[in-house]
Amino acid sequence: MKQNILSILLITITVLLTACAPVEDDIFTTARITITADGDETITSVQAQMKLTNVNTRQVVTCADFNGTSATVELLRGAYQIDIEGVATCLSPGNATRMRQFRCQSDYVEFIGRDINEVTLKTIFLD
Amino acid sequence: MASNADSALVEHTSLGRLPILEAMRNPALHGMGYQPPFSQLELGINLQHQSQAFVPEKGNGYTLPHLKVSTFHPLNGRSTVWGEASYMTGKVHDIKWNSTSDYHLLQPYILADTLGGDTRRERYSVSGGYATSANRWLLGAEMLVRAEQEYRSRDPRMRGIVTDLTLRQGCGYELKRYRLGAAVEGNIYKQTNSVAFYHEEGVIPEYQMTGLGTEYSRFSGDKRSLYYDGGGVAAMLHASPINHNGPYADITLDEHRYHRKLAEYNSMPLTDLYNEHIGATAGWKKEKNARLAVFGHIDYTKRTGNEHIGGTSDARYFPVIACLTMYKSHLLDIYAGALYGRGNWHINITAGYREVCEEYVYPHRQMDASHVYGMLQGQCFIRPADQWLLTVDAYASHYANTGDKLQMPLANMDAAFTRLIQHKHQFAAANYTDFGAKLRADYALKQTRYGLFAAVGGGMTHCSVREHQTALHCSIGITF
Numbered sequence: 278m279k280q281n282i283l284s285i286l287l288i289t290i291t292v293l294l295t296a297c298a299p300v301e302d303d304i305f306t307t308a309r310i311t312i313t314a315d316g317d318e319t320i321t322s323v324q325a326q327m328k329l330t331n332v333n334t335r336q337v338v339t340c341a342d343f344n345g346t347s348a349t350v351e352l353l354r355g356a357y358q359i360d361i362e363g364v365a366t367c368l369s370p371g372n373a374t375r376m377r378q379f380r381c382q383s384d385y386v387e388f389i390g391r392d393i394n395e396v397t398l399k400t401i402f403l404d
Numbered sequence: 405m406a407s408n409a410d411s412a413l414v415e416h417t418s419l420g421r422l423p424i425l426e427a428m429r430n431p432a433l434h435g436m437g438y439q440p441p442f443s444q445l446e447l448g449i450n451l452q453h454q455s456q457a458f459v460p461e462k463g464n465g466y467t468l469p470h471l472k473v474s475t476f477h478p479l480n481g482r483s484t485v486w487g488e489a490s491y492m493t494g495k496v497h498d499i500k501w502n503s504t505s506d507y508h509l510l511q512p513y514i515l516a517d518t519l520g521g522d523t524r525r526e527r528y529s530v531s532g533g534y535a536t537s538a539n540r541w542l543l544g545a546e547m548l549v550r551a552e553q554e555y556r557s558r559d560p561r562m563r564g565i566v567t568d569l570t571l572r573q574g575c576g577y578e579l580k581r582y583r584l585g586a587a588v589e590g591n592i593y594k595q596t597n598s599v600a601f602y603h604e605e606g607v608i609p610e611y612q613m614t615g616l617g618t619e620y621s622r623f624s625g626d627k628r629s630l631y632y633d634g635g636g637v638a639a640m641l642h643a644s645p646i647n648h649n650g651p652y653a654d655i656t657l658d659e660h661r662y663h664r665k666l667a668e669y670n671s672m673p674l675t676d677l678y679n680e681h682i683g684a685t686a687g688w689k690k691e692k693n694a695r696l697a698v699f700g701h702i703d704y705t706k707r708t709g710n711e712h713i714g715g716t717s718d719a720r721y722f723p724v725i726a727c728l729t730m731y732k733s734h735l736l737d738i739y740a741g742a743l744y745g746r747g748n749w750h751i752n753i754t755a756g757y758r759e760v761c762e763e764y765v766y767p768h769r770q771m772d773a774s775h776v777y778g779m780l781q782g783q784c785f786i787r788p789a790d791q792w793l794l795t796v797d798a799y800a801s802h803y804a805n806t807g808d809k810l811q812m813p814l815a816n817m818d819a820a821f822t823r824l825i826q827h828k829h830q831f832a833a834a835n836y837t838d839f840g841a842k843l844r845a846d847y848a849l850k851q852t853r854y855g856l857f858a859a860v861g862g863g864m865t866h867c868s869v870r871e872h873q874t875a876l877h878c879s880i881g882i883t884f
Contacts, residue, residue: 298678300708304730332714334618355713356714387715
């Protein structure tokens with residue numbers, strides 16, 4: 278009986294000393310969103326407003342800082358809905374350049390990885 | 405002439421036992437902690453009213469009658485049994501921003517709405533223990549069971565059904581002039597929690613709160629059925645001189661965790677709350693003609709909250725794609741005190757520092773408050789006639805703010821949440837002055853072991869934001 282109690286005590290103290298709360302402080306990640314076009318045209322640069330809505334918290338992150346066809350955003354790890362609207366510079370197979378209005382949309386994208394999360398979205402041209 | 409019940413009452417309720425109260429959680433030491441048998445049947449009522457709720461989630465007062473029977477009975481020179489059974493029912497007034505029972509355990513991970521209202525509470529609790537000794541060893545075990553339901557009979561119709569089971573096992577050993585104690589505790593906790601609306605036009609959102617005015621938006625609104633699954637372990641160590649003269653020490657470690665799950669989405673885990681606590685006391689006591697003790701105590705509680713990130717749904721099943729630590733808080737309470745008593749009276753003076761810090765990691769929110777405090781307690785047993793015993797208790801305390809901080813993204817917050825946080829901060833940072841007294845009269849029936857008693861007590865708390873709290877306790881019963 279005494280030995281049982283001492284064993285239970287030792288086990289409990291060991292459990293207590295090792296049972297710290299699992300902490301996940303690595304809460305942010307980097308998302309790189311790249312825009313591409315369907316068909317023959319190639320997008321060389323974009324000027325657009327991007328809105329990322331966290332599916333779980335409804336927090337919104339906006340970004341208009343596109344470098345070529347990509348934008349990089351620091352945000353909370355999670356699942357996002359993405360809406361992009363803007364103007365793209367498109368290069369046709371004949372090397373003709375023209376500006377086209379476009380939008381991109383995705384209802385669900387996971388940005389969970391701790392490093393860079395890459396996602397490519399297709400444009401929907403509005404003109 | 406004092407009856408056995410009277411001397412037992414003095415022994416069980418004396419302020420002079422303050423230095424050993426923590427050790428009494430160890431059932432092995434509890435069994436040896438008192439000498440005469442003592443049983444009591446009590447019918448009482450506790451009332452409290454706040455001019456404005458200090459903590460909206462707890463309501464602004466309550467009316468809670470109770471019936472309780474307790475006994476402590478040494479069987480022979482070596483073994484002791486004790487037990488308690490109680491029933492409490494009544495009303496908690498004007499709860500807001502909380503549709504979950506046991507707020508003190510589960511906060512901030514509760515279900516909440518802006519409307520609230522009165523709730524009815526009903527609690528059944530039973531506990532019992534046994535302790536024995538063999539040579540220098542003391543052994544004991546204790547079980548505590550609580551079943552409780554809280555509900556509201558008008559919209560929003562919250563209901564929380566709680567079962568809470570605690571098992572303790574302890575031992576003690578007499579080593580030279582010291583009694584050493586060790587105990588372990590296991591706890592299982594469950595609560596089913598839901599909110600219903602009978603009037604369709606009056607439906608309001610129920611928020612899955614995640615701390616400091618934040619909510620889990622995706623599963624808020626019409627997701628009103630969830631449950632909590634939790635429990636924990638604790639370990640206690642104690643050393644005290646057998647003859648009550650010399651240094652003594654206690655340390656308690658405990659860890660409890662509570663998981664909140666959505667009942668209507670295949671038990672999807674929403675949040676996990678981890679509550680880690682360490683409490684330690686070191687002191688020195690001396691008992692001869694007078695009783696003297698000086699002691700220092702520290703309590704540190706760390707609460708960590710993890711949020712589960714739900715992925716895309718598949719036939720009402722949400723996979724968890726990540727888990728992030730978003731809520732952190734700590735409570736530090738450190739004090740030094742002195743107890744002095746002689747014969748029938750005792751006085752206890754305490755001075756301390758208390759700090760509560762809460763943080764929500766992103767978007768960053770922080771609410772801190774710290775206080776220094778002083779407390780004075782006194783107790784006196786008066787015997788006006790042979791069959792009468794009066795017990796007078798009185799206390800006064802003052803908490804003075806030494807600093808506070810509130811950092812919130814107010815521009816992005818909903819007005820109702822902003823009001824809640826400002827209210828909570830105002831009361832968390834306020835100064836408090838608290839005083840009260842209790843009088844108990846015991847009458848021992850001639851030539852029997854039975855006695856009658858009546859007790860009345862009251863207290864008042866003044867808050868620096870020009871609000872106050874009044875409390876009243878009345879009870880009658882028999883001792884045997």
